[in-house]
Amino acid sequence: MTILKTENLKSFYILDILGIKQSVMAVNDISIEIKENEIYGIAGESGCGKTTLIKTIYGMIEPPLNVMDGRVLYSIDGKLVDIFSLDEEELRRLRWEYVSYIPQGSMSVLNPVTKISDSFWDFIKAHSNYKDKLEIEDSIKEHLNAVGLPLEVLNAYPHQLSGGMRQRVTIALATILKPKIIIADEPSTALDVVAQRAVIQLLKNIQQTQKNTIIIVTHDMGVHANISDRIAMMYAGKIIEEAKTEEIFENPLHPYTKYLIRSLPKIGDKSYKVSAPGSPPSLINPPTGCKFHPRCDSFKPECKKIEPQLIEISKDHKVACLLYSKEMGQ
Amino acid sequence: MNLLKDLLRDGKFKFGFITLCILLFLVILSFFSPYNPTIWNVVPRDLPPSIKHIFGTNSQGQDIFWQITFAIRNSLIIASIAALFSRIIAIIIGLVAGYRGGRMDRVLMSINDSFLVLPLFPILILISTLIKGRLSFVSLGLILGVFGWSWDARVIRSQILSLREREFTFTAVLSGSKTLHLVFKEYLPFVIPIIFSTIINNMSWAIGMEITLAILGLSNLEIPTLGTMLHWAISYQAMLLGLWWWLLTPVVISVFLFVSLYLLSVSISEYLDPRTRIQRIGIVKE
Amino acid sequence: MKENNELLRIEGLTKVFSLGSVFSRIRIVAVNNVSFGINSPEIFTLAGESGSGKTTVARIILGFIEPTRGSIFYRGNKITNLKDIEARSLFRKEVQAIFQNPFETFNPLRKVNEYLYETCWNFNVSRNRNEIDGIIDEALKAVGLSLEEVRDKYPGEFSGGQLQRISVARALITKPQLLIADEPVSMVDASLRMSIINLFKELKEKNNVSVIYITHDLATAYYVSERIAIMFRGEIVETGPVEKVLMEPKHPYTMLLKESIPEPDPKMKWQESIRLTASEEEEYLRKGCKFAGRCPYVMDICRKEAPGDTVVDGVVVKCYLYASKSEKTIA
Numbered sequence: 001m002t003i004l005k006t007e008n009l010k011s012f013y014i015l016d017i018l019g020i021k022q023s024v025m026a027v028n029d030i031s032i033e034i035k036e037n038e039i040y041g042i043a044g045e046s047g048c049g050k051t052t053l054i055k056t057i058y059g060m061i062e063p064p065l066n067v068m069d070g071r072v073l074y075s076i077d078g079k080l081v082d083i084f085s086l087d088e089e090e091l092r093r094l095r096w097e098y099v100s101y102i103p104q105g106s107m108s109v110l111n112p113v114t115k116i117s118d119s120f121w122d123f124i125k126a127h128s129n130y131k132d133k134l135e136i137e138d139s140i141k142e143h144l145n146a147v148g149l150p151l152e153v154l155n156a157y158p159h160q161l162s163g164g165m166r167q168r169v170t171i172a173l174a175t176i177l178k179p180k181i182i183i184a185d186e187p188s189t190a191l192d193v194v195a196q197r198a199v200i201q202l203l204k205n206i207q208q209t210q211k212n213t214i215i216i217v218t219h220d221m222g223v224h225a226n227i228s229d230r231i232a233m234m235y236a237g238k239i240i241e242e243a244k245t246e247e248i249f250e251n252p253l254h255p256y257t258k259y260l261i262r263s264l265p266k267i268g269d270k271s272y273k274v275s276a277p278g279s280p281p282s283l284i285n286p287p288t289g290c291k292f293h294p295r296c297d298s299f300k301p302e303c304k305k306i307e308p309q310l311i312e313i314s315k316d317h318k319v320a321c322l323l324y325s326k327e328m329g330q
Numbered sequence: 331m332n333l334l335k336d337l338l339r340d341g342k343f344k345f346g347f348i349t350l351c352i353l354l355f356l357v358i359l360s361f362f363s364p365y366n367p368t369i370w371n372v373v374p375r376d377l378p379p380s381i382k383h384i385f386g387t388n389s390q391g392q393d394i395f396w397q398i399t400f401a402i403r404n405s406l407i408i409a410s411i412a413a414l415f416s417r418i419i420a421i422i423i424g425l426v427a428g429y430r431g432g433r434m435d436r437v438l439m440s441i442n443d444s445f446l447v448l449p450l451f452p453i454l455i456l457i458s459t460l461i462k463g464r465l466s467f468v469s470l471g472l473i474l475g476v477f478g479w480s481w482d483a484r485v486i487r488s489q490i491l492s493l494r495e496r497e498f499t500f501t502a503v504l505s506g507s508k509t510l511h512l513v514f515k516e517y518l519p520f521v522i523p524i525i526f527s528t529i530i531n532n533m534s535w536a537i538g539m540e541i542t543l544a545i546l547g548l549s550n551l552e553i554p555t556l557g558t559m560l561h562w563a564i565s566y567q568a569m570l571l572g573l574w575w576w577l578l579t580p581v582v583i584s585v586f587l588f589v590s591l592y593l594l595s596v597s598i599s600e601y602l603d604p605r606t607r608i609q610r611i612g613i614v615k616e
Numbered sequence: 617m618k619e620n621n622e623l624l625r626i627e628g629l630t631k632v633f634s635l636g637s638v639f640s641r642i643r644i645v646a647v648n649n650v651s652f653g654i655n656s657p658e659i660f661t662l663a664g665e666s667g668s669g670k671t672t673v674a675r676i677i678l679g680f681i682e683p684t685r686g687s688i689f690y691r692g693n694k695i696t697n698l699k700d701i702e703a704r705s706l707f708r709k710e711v712q713a714i715f716q717n718p719f720e721t722f723n724p725l726r727k728v729n730e731y732l733y734e735t736c737w738n739f740n741v742s743r744n745r746n747e748i749d750g751i752i753d754e755a756l757k758a759v760g761l762s763l764e765e766v767r768d769k770y771p772g773e774f775s776g777g778q779l780q781r782i783s784v785a786r787a788l789i790t791k792p793q794l795l796i797a798d799e800p801v802s803m804v805d806a807s808l809r810m811s812i813i814n815l816f817k818e819l820k821e822k823n824n825v826s827v828i829y830i831t832h833d834l835a836t837a838y839y840v841s842e843r844i845a846i847m848f849r850g851e852i853v854e855t856g857p858v859e860k861v862l863m864e865p866k867h868p869y870t871m872l873l874k875e876s877i878p879e880p881d882p883k884m885k886w887q888e889s890i891r892l893t894a895s896e897e898e899e900y901l902r903k904g905c906k907f908a909g910r911c912p913y914v915m916d917i918c919r920k921e922a923p924g925d926t927v928v929d930g931v932v933v934k935c936y937l938y939a940s941k942s943e944k945t946i947a
């Protein structure tokens with residue numbers, strides 16, 4: 001059951017410096033479908049547009065970001081709702097109750113001069129109808145227990161907690177109202193390896209208990225391997241491959257994905273690893289045709305002219321590459 | 331030049347620049363003045379503006395138009411001396427205190443803070459009263475300079491303190507840079523926007539101070555400056571006598587001067603701000 | 617006496633930071649009695665999470681911070697508290713470094729090639745304009761770039777990977793013997809990391825340069841280095857050959873670290889949950905073994921007294937679990 005989908009979504013940053021206009025094509029014609037009760041991973045490197053994609057999905061459009069084309073549809077109570085057709089009040093209600101967003105570096109989202117319990121308190125009051133103080137306190141404690149956080153954190157100030165703990169508290173805050181969709185942007189990136197593990201496990205637990213959908217954005221393929229059910233690879237504002245996690249790792253099809261998977265070092269493996277040549281392209285002046293062609297070793301002249309579409313090659317495995325669309329005879 | 335063209339794209343700069351150019355043109359005219367500004371009764375008194383006397387004449391028998399050219403010139407000279415002098419002190423103290431730290435920093439900052447808390451106005455009044463007659467405008471400029479550096483020295487120092495912790499300081503040290511070279515090549519580009527915006531602010535402040543002192547009758551009233559013109563106009567009760575041109579001229583000119591200086595200061599410091607400079611770098615190349 | 621090809625030796629290095637106000641001061645021992653040696657040539661990893669003290673150790677070696685106690689010997693000569701300017705300059709020539717954030721490494725308002733020129737000039741590598749151009753071009757070619765691509769450009773015009781490579785090129789101009797790389801690839805895109813890591817391998821194999829690789833990423837550490845030291849809250853808890861330490865970890869913290877690495881292999885997902893520390897400061901100030909609060913094998917003695925170094929199976933460990941099984945105990 002699809003819970004969220006985008007149709008030909010395009011959102012660019014329009015910059016105006018010294019009278020010269022430039023468009024950063026961060027989300028360039030993206031159509032994806034995300035299901036209920038799954039963890040959908042969006043992978044890709046810095047500057048590929050993943051953060052812009054989820055900001056657009058969440059409806060956080062502020063200048064210089066502009067939605068140029070396409071729709072974002074949420075399935076609410078069986079009906080498809082276009083998020084850009086909602087007014088401010090409806091949007092506000094949609095957020096945090098239906099879909100919650102954990103931004104990058106969200107550890108600093110907690111108010112540094114209030115205790116954690118107050119942050120929870122303020123949040124619940126602002127977004128729900130609970131009036132009874134005892135009821136609220138109980139629900140907070142219940143939630144913390146359910147996610148495995150010690151109740152002592154409620155009495156602490158944010159600066160007294162470690163980075164990993166703060167991040168987990170932020171996640172607990174974002175999920176206390178049991179949203180149907182959780183969007184997490186690089187939730188573990190700024191953390192140490194041990195804290196990272198705890199945060200990722202927390203997200204997994206929440207998903208298994210509440211049976212909701214998590215959209216997780218990170219460049220760390222190891223994290224995706226551990227938590228995501230399906231992965232969408234993003235490159236230069238486009239989705240170039242989408243498949244189940246095992247498929248992506250065992251049978252990557254797109255040359256970029258291949259390079260990426262093969263260059264990941266593993267303990268116990270001392271074989272020689274190679275990086276992809278060149279560097280990621282500029283989103284202002286991307287290459288013509290297939291955006292990866294300057295770095296691709298399977299390059300053919302058509303790749304410069306034709307932009308490959310995201311096509312299903314085998315069951316649930318989509319690729320955007322002329323190598324495969326040719327085979328399909330398209 | 332390219333720089334000027336870039337700056338002129340900003341509307342604020344355009345207005346400020348043009349206004350200042352007009353004022354500077356008036357300053358140049360002062361060298362061609364047919365009248366000596368310190369001598370009275372060279373023209374008929376109390377004449378309203380006419381073709382012969384564009385801004386009219388005052389009760390002392392001076393042509394206001396030519397007076398004002400001298401006034402702008404002298405006020406600007408005082409302001410420039412004050413601003414330049416105080417900048418130099420601020421930069422030296424700020425750079426040294428920021429980079430050296432330790433004892434040197436503490437000593438310099440104590441001196442700095444003492445200057446900060448000095449009640450400036452009473453002291454200026456005191457000094458002016460004591461040396462009233464003999465205060466040339468150069469000396470006035472220097473005195474204003476001596477009191478105008480402490481705020482900026484602190485600002486420059488904090489900038490240096492934060493720059494010291496940035497990684498490129500380490501890179502520079504690893505590249506073999508010596509201290510002096512480090513401070514001038516690496517840090518100065520960040521410090522310059524502060525200096526520029528404060529230079530012009532400082533000038534405005536100095537002009538304001540000069541005007542205030544003059545109106546109170548505390549500076550050398552023979553020298554024509556914006557302040558002294560206002561002083562004479564007020565003491566002769568120009569408003570009451572209907573000699574509006576005498577009062578209005580220095581007031582309007584002062585307003586234009588302040589506004590243009592402000593606009594220049596804001597637009598230049600915006601242009602020089604490292605953050606916008608960094609943004610511009612990519613654009614110009616492409 | 618020290619071995620002949622020991623390039624660098626750190627002994628008993630300690631750094632204490634004093635925080636707080638006049639009324640309450642906390643002493644944080646950021647580096648506690650750290651000792652190790654680097655051979656020539658060798659790639660040695662100093663691994664640990666943030667707050668482990670590894671960057672502080674690097675800064676002390678480079679002379680940016682004064683140690684509270686301890687000594688550093690370079691080629692047998694003591695370099696801590698070195699006053700002689702010529703000796704310092706020679707040290708800087710032979711020991712270079714690259715840092716974590718490629719966007720902060722260079723002043724955004726200066727052209728990148730100016731640093732390359734200055735390094736050449738200041739260390740007397742050459743004072744002849746044409747020669748300098750040649751040397752810089754060579755250094756850039758070694759990292760996969762060229763002088764033409766880099767000339768007259770500002771840091772903002774390059775990507776993180778390119779900047780990091782330029783940073784390496786700059787460090788190589790003086791033909792150093794020791795390169796200290798502090799988290800050199802953690803801010804570089806995953807698809808470009810290996811090209812920089814492979815550079816270090818090349819440096820060691822072709823140019824006999826030693827590298828101290830500082831990181832929290834054990835996977836790349838395994839790939840590139842021969843020996844590794846694991847740091848936790850200012851202390852080295854385990855040191856040894858990288859195969860032994862990472863494939864058969866002995867110290868409980870090393871075990872935890874290794875298990876927590878997200879393997880890029882969906883078949884190997886994490887199984888158990890782990891305990892996180894609530895407050896980092898608390899661990900720093902703990903008496904006894906600093907890991908006692910989270911250790912699954914904790915014993916009474918761990919909370920009372922800090923363990924010493926024990927040698928087990930070619931690996932040096934700081935843990936009471938091995939105190940009795942040791943081949944030799946160092947007090």
